Amino acid sequence: MKLQQLRYLVEVAKQGLNVSEAAEKLHTSQPGISKQIRLLEDELGIQVFIRNGKRVVAVSEPGQQVLDIAGRILREAQNLKRVGDEFAREEEGELTIATTHTQARYALPTAVQAFLKRYPKVSLRIKQGNPIQICEMVVAGEADFAVATESIDQFSELTALDCYQWNRSVVAPLGHPILSLDHPLTLADIAAWPIVTYDYAFAGRNNINRAFELSGIEPNIVLTAIDTDVIKTYVGLGLGVGIIATMAFEPERDTQLGFVHAEHLFLPSTTRIGIRRDAYLRGFAYHFIELFAPHLTRQVVDRSMRGGDDE
Numbered sequence: 001m002k003l004q005q006l007r008y009l010v011e012v013a014k015q016g017l018n019v020s021e022a023a024e025k026l027h028t029s030q031p032g033i034s035k036q037i038r039l040l041e042d043e044l045g046i047q048v049f050i051r052n053g054k055r056v057v058a059v060s061e062p063g064q065q066v067l068d069i070a071g072r073i074l075r076e077a078q079n080l081k082r083v084g085d086e087f088a089r090e091e092e093g094e095l096t097i098a099t100t101h102t103q104a105r106y107a108l109p110t111a112v113q114a115f116l117k118r119y120p121k122v123s124l125r126i127k128q129g130n131p132i133q134i135c136e137m138v139v140a141g142e143a144d145f146a147v148a149t150e151s152i153d154q155f156s157e158l159t160a161l162d163c164y165q166w167n168r169s170v171v172a173p174l175g176h177p178i179l180s181l182d183h184p185l186t187l188a189d190i191a192a193w194p195i196v197t198y199d200y201a202f203a204g205r206n207n208i209n210r211a212f213e214l215s216g217i218e219p220n221i222v223l224t225a226i227d228t229d230v231i232k233t234y235v236g237l238g239l240g241v242g243i244i245a246t247m248a249f250e251p252e253r254d255t256q257l258g259f260v261h262a263e264h265l266f267l268p269s270t271t272r273i274g275i276r277r278d279a280y281l282r283g284f285a286y287h288f289i290e291l292f293a294p295h296l297t298r299q300v301v302d303r304s305m306r307g308g309d310d311e
Contacts, residue, residue, distance in 0.1 A: 012033065013067050018056075034054075074141070082280045086090055096124075096142065096210070097145060102248060103230050115284075123128050147271065147292070148271070149269045151274075152274035157247060161272055162270050163256070178190070178241055179194060186265070187219075190262070193241045194220050196224070196240045197242070207267045236257060273292070273293070275305060
């Protein structure tokens with residue numbers, strides 16, 4: 001049994017049982033992958049994949065258990081490598097963060113700048129996606145941790161660490177009536193206009209929906225996007241008023257827009273870091289987390305990953 005064979009198994013499953021795509025991802029040949037998988041199946045005495053002719057069409061019941069174990073073995077093998085790197089190359093290596101656009105654009109830059117200044121020999125990669133996608137990246141070992149507001153607590157493999165709370169503001173083109181109300185902003189004021197805001201999977205959208213539902217007001221959401229800058233662009237074009245994270249309004253850049261605080265209308269949302277419970281983090285990964293959320297020291301992170309209280 002070889003680690004390479006386990007990698008082939010896991011990658012075929014990850015690519016939806018498409019051996020050709022797995023071969024492309026692993027930079028090898030389809031016949032080579034098929035041969036190694038069959039050799040492993042012969043050694044184990046079970047059929048991991050169910051085939052129809054030459055096509056892989058399903059995972060067998062024992063095959064699913066093999067895939068689960070193979071995934072754990074590969075993650076532990078990666079952890080072993082990281083242990084070696086931690087002591088042999090303490091300030092060199094790679095750190096991959098999976099996050100959403102809003103976090104990457106508005107929340108992470110200060111930590112990223114400080115981190116790269118401190119660790120110039122570490123290659124920092126930021127992968128973007130929706131909250132489900134970025135959590136899946138961490139679960140699959142494609143990222144060291146995720147930074148998001150939604151979905152982390154839906155994955156049992158991940159430890160969720162609270163970073164900070166944030167809320168929302170309403171943006172509109174300069175001169176729009178909603179910017180010059182003679183009373184505190186209400187949900188009815190917002191609902192009187194077409195609304196542009198986040199896609200359902202993003203940025204605490206559930207809190208927006210809940211606020212309108214509890215008030216009995218039906219909002220006219222005409223456009224949703226995964227990118228705050230896209231929301232602001234369409235608001236600037238006059239498509240409606242926008243509901244965005246307050247941190248995403250930049251007066252020096254958003255010169256054609258005005259904003260009104262809406263924190264009193266919506267429950268706050270919490271941005272969290274999600275880390276695999278069985279991950280081995282390099283020292284510089286702990287340092288990045290603390291740069292981003294100073295209360296998340298190495299001791300706090302380790303205690304949480306072991307299942308303790310992260311307070």
